[in-house]
Amino acid sequence: MAIPIPSRQLFINGDWAEPLLKKRIPIINPTTEEIIGDIPAATAEDVDVAVQAARSALTRNKGKDWAFASGAVRAKYLRAIAAKIKERKPVLAKLETVDCGKPLSESEADMDDVVGCFEYYADLAEGLDAKQKAPISLPMKTFKSYVIKEPIGVVALIVPWNYPLLMATWKVAPALAAGCAAILKPSELASATCLELGEVCREVDLPAGVLNILPGLGPEAGASLASHPHVDKISFTGSTVTAVKIMTAAAQRVKPVTLELGGKGPIVVFEDVDIDKAVEWTIFGCFYTNGQICSATSRLIVHESIAAEFLDRLVKWSENIKISDPLEEGCKLGPIVSRGQYEKVMNFISNAKSEGATILYGGNRPKLWFGRCCGIEGSRKM
Incomplete structure (x- = not known):
């Protein structure tokens, strides 16, 4: 059965928001090379709005804000997200496949891992409650010392296209479990399922601004996040070339950065x-x-x-x-x-x-299915 490609906006402050410059990027099904929909394209102006929403989420309702909510409270939301993803698995897996081209069986397995990841960090969030204000033994009884675990603040999460929703979850779930407010920037090549995560967050009533989702081009959205003065940390998975730019921008404000740049094992x-x-x-x-x-x-x-x-x-x-x-x-x-x-x-x-290599098999583009309809309905906004 065909499913429609959802037409989404940016996900900011708990709701959908049209890009301020009204830019959009076509979704191209790599199997058919047809345009099957589009996604919003964030720019620096949208990044400013999202960062403000994320920072407000950390300080809103004094005493009940996300940063100082109990781990049990955060765990409740993470488990609710996991349950919704599990419920939507068939649709999300198909959407992931037409968006990035991976076999449906792999997309289905990825959705299972997404569910498991949110549940795993829900357990860890609950475990944080017992670790708060842990005393440290000192030789002098005159002094008392404690370890207090606090969220770092607003984190920017920039992910690639090969595991769109799963890679996003690997960053989003621990960030939320720790009490951070997050801004997720998925790849412009595969953002559809990450945007659906926004709809899931709406359905479970995740507090506004705790997670914001900004698809867009790297120079326009990613670079703005990396250099923004009110983003407290950046986590990036992708190419070394882009990582150098992110580290350079973050270094101007001595901002912590976590990079995963792959390898050639x-x-x-x-x-x-x-x-x-x-x-x-x-x-x-x-x-x-x-x-x-x-x-x-x-x-x-x-x-x-x-x-x-x-x-x-x-x-x-x-x-x-x-x-x-x-x-x-x-x-x-x-x-x-x-x-x-x-x-x-x-x-x-x-x-x-x-350089003298011999091709033992393949080396050419297979013409087995290109141009065929995949049973996905979509429309292009003009």
Whole structure:
């Protein structure tokens, strides 16, 4: 059954708000390359409004504000969010798939992990109550010392497109559990499910301003968050190039930054290995999430005595991977998230060939499903 693509605004101060400059970004289904909707595009003006809303959430209703609410109170909201996500799993998984191209089975698994993550941090939030004002033993009884855990304040959370809602949850859930007010900036390439998190927050009556969601372009929204004087911390997952810019902006105000920039970990195969198992895990590492994952096995080091046999089996396993519309049952490999990323991958292949590499399998764009309708209804605002 077809589902509509929700037309959302920015989520600020507990409600939907049109971007002040009225900018929007098209949603392109990477499977069909068709425009199936659009998302709001925040700019510096919207960032100012969201930061003010987040800061107000920390000080509103003196004595009952989010920052000093009990862990049990915060846990109640986190569990309510988890329950709503679980209820909406079929729709959210399908929306994630048409937004970023990953196989539906993976999107469904991601939604399960989203639920589990909110529940996990709900438990930790409750545990904070017992740790508040923990006494520290001192040699001199004249003095008393305590450890008091307090939220850092307003946090900016900038996430990539390969795990849109799950990666957002990895940052949002702990931030809210700790009593921070958060501003989530999802990738402009995949923001649809993150915006639906805003609707979930509305439905569970999360206090206004505790979570704000601002899709938008990096130079217009992300940069403004990184340099904003009233953002107390930044957490970013993405490229090293962007991280350098974020650290530079944060350094001007000596602002703490947490960065997750991925890696290029090799898989090393020795001669005494179970070759079939090693091939299976190599394939998994290469192609899970359509190969767009920071832990991808992008380098393979094989003992020369088994190299020929290993590569032969690697090609045979690759030939059996079902490449299709990611909504189809049994799909194991869907499309690259965007034309820009596709061109980047093709450039890698071209450069490798020019340097003498041999392509054992693939290397070209499969024409198996492009142009077909995926059963998702959408409209483009003009």
